[in-house]
Amino acid sequence: MEQIDHSVEFCVVGGGLAGMCAAITAARHGVKTLLMHERPVLGGNASSEVRMWVCGTPRCLETGIVEEIRLENLYRNNDPNYSVWDSILYEKVRFQENLTLLLNCSCQELELDGARIKSIRGYQQTTQQFHRVEAKFFADCSGDSILAPLSGAEFRVGRESKQEFGEQLAQEQADTKTMGLSCIIQGRETDSPKKFIPPKWAYCYPDEESLPPRGHQFCRTQNYWYLELGGDRDSIRDTEEIRDELLKIAFGLWDHIKNHGDHGADNWSLDWVGFWPGKRESRRYVGDHILSEKEILSGAAFEDAVAYGGWPVDDHHPGGFNHFGPANIHISVPAPYTIPLRSLYSRNVPNLFCAGRNISTTHVALSSSRVMATCAILGQAAGTAAYYAVREKCASNREAAQKYFKEIQQTLLDDDCYIPGIRREISEVCRKAELKARRGDAEPLRNGIDRALKEAENCWTCQVGDTVEYTLDEAAEIHEIKIVFDSDLSRDHLNMVSNYTLAGETYAPPATLVTAFHIEADGEEIFRTEENHQRFVVIPWGKKAKQLKLVIDALGENKDTAKIFRFDFN
Secondary structure, three states: OOEEEEEOOEEEEOOEHHHHHHHHHHHHOOOOEEEEOOOOOOEHHHOOOOOOOOOOOOOOOOOOHHHHHHHHHHHHOOOOOHHHHHHHHHHHHHOOOOEEEEOOEEEEEEEEEOOEEEEEEEEEOOOOEEEEEEOOEEEEOOOOOOHHHHHOOOEEOOEOEHHHHOOOOOEOOOEOOOOOEEOOEEEEEOOOOOOOOOOOOOOOOOOHHHOOOOOOOOOOOOOOOOOEEOOOOOOOOOHHHHHHHHHHHHHHHHHHHHHOOOOOOOOEEEEEEOOOOEEOOOOEEOOOOOEOHHHHHOOOOOOOEEEEEOOOEEEEOOOHHHOOOOOEEEEOOOOOEEEEHHHOEOOOOOOEEEOOOOOOEOHHHHHHHOOHHHHHHHHHHHHHHHHHHHHOOOOOHHHHHHHHHHHHHHHHHHOOOOOOOOOOOOOHHHHHOEEEEOOOOOHHHHOOOOOOEOOEOOOEEEOOOOEEEEEEEEEEEEEEEEEEEOOOOOOOOOOOOOOEOOOOOOOOOOOOOEEEEEEEEOOEEEEEEOOOOOOEEEEEEEEEEEEEEEEEEEEOOOOOOEEEEEEEEO
């Protein structure tokens, strides 16, 4: 078979949201990057192949690239369709400068140079070619951590004992059990009765007593996540057998809904069944820090924080669907907790980062940090760390993390990737300029906090026709202008639907956004848009000016005012 050789600075394995954000981030900062993904579509558990929601911190949505993707989907995918969602994920990677995408390419081999990874090799099924990739730094965002057994990186599987980390929610004795895998199903409502004939190999559930007490009513948020098995088996090695059992359960459950008892499903048809199981847990890397229960329940604030989580401790029983007791424990965390950079790399493979559900955590901490919006900002953090590792010619991931974590934090914040408790630094030229608005106090636009918090709104409130402007003592070169609008980060947003009702559901960008605005420099218009649908807008310019003005031209539907969190430049 033909082999194609690639030489890059940063190689990411795994194209779920974590891997996508890691690769996009590094590439946007000028790092020559390659993303290898074994599936035909991007997104991992969020893709059309699995169809799990992109969840994160409730009422405190994650920003950065994941919010950029969610807003693009709301703008373009008005009648929510998974093919459109897949296409949005695809274009974000495929058309990103400095980024090479290898789809349908499964990493199989790895070459070491001492303890460092020198290259990886994957087989691309569609072309029947091998691809060998040399890189200075790698990131494993594959979920199952394929680079760990290939490289000899330390990893953990299963549940720790209470004693090891002092975790009250842990087991008395450590074991290798995990959370399970799920094959999700989706229904579609029609205007006439539809019958369902189950396959002969499906399980039969003739009454409610034959099913675990999970509930299977139709509603907007019923995505049948509890069709789960495999936590009491090997969640990697036994995946094929687990999938077979899940399909028997999935078709059997739909048979029960349609043919056994009154579930109000006469006009419903089975629209889709996932044949690729969504996985919650397998290998976890061991980094310089292992995030644990006490840190997420106390709302920990780490000096080297690069991301945050806030999903509840949501630990699924390893028996899954076969367990007739509670499906999971569900404990809310008191506040968003931060996640340290030291949990995002291998402690014994010096050029290997990690992001996603495979970061350095205990099993209990994983039950919160594993959700995909959290994984996405972990990916953006890992990609930013890799950028500094390459730019500063660091000998290891650890060197980059120890020497440059403050710079990594500031770059994340500058890219609108929020980190609790850390304020974004304002450029000197922007800080010294005079700032005034036609209406209200404009100072929050350069206070370095780009979202509403409990203690402060951190915004300038504007109406159509309002202006805000900077005036410098003398003309200076303005490289980039950056604006952060209000995308309603407390909104209850699911990136896609779980079932298709006859009435349907329409997606649109949040009405809180400013929809049209323009920029003037020294009285001359330099930028205008009539259809803004993003929170974070970056306008490259590269010319000198003494005065810079933002003019508000239109707001969201039925809105009289809007909030803006940032307007500055460097």
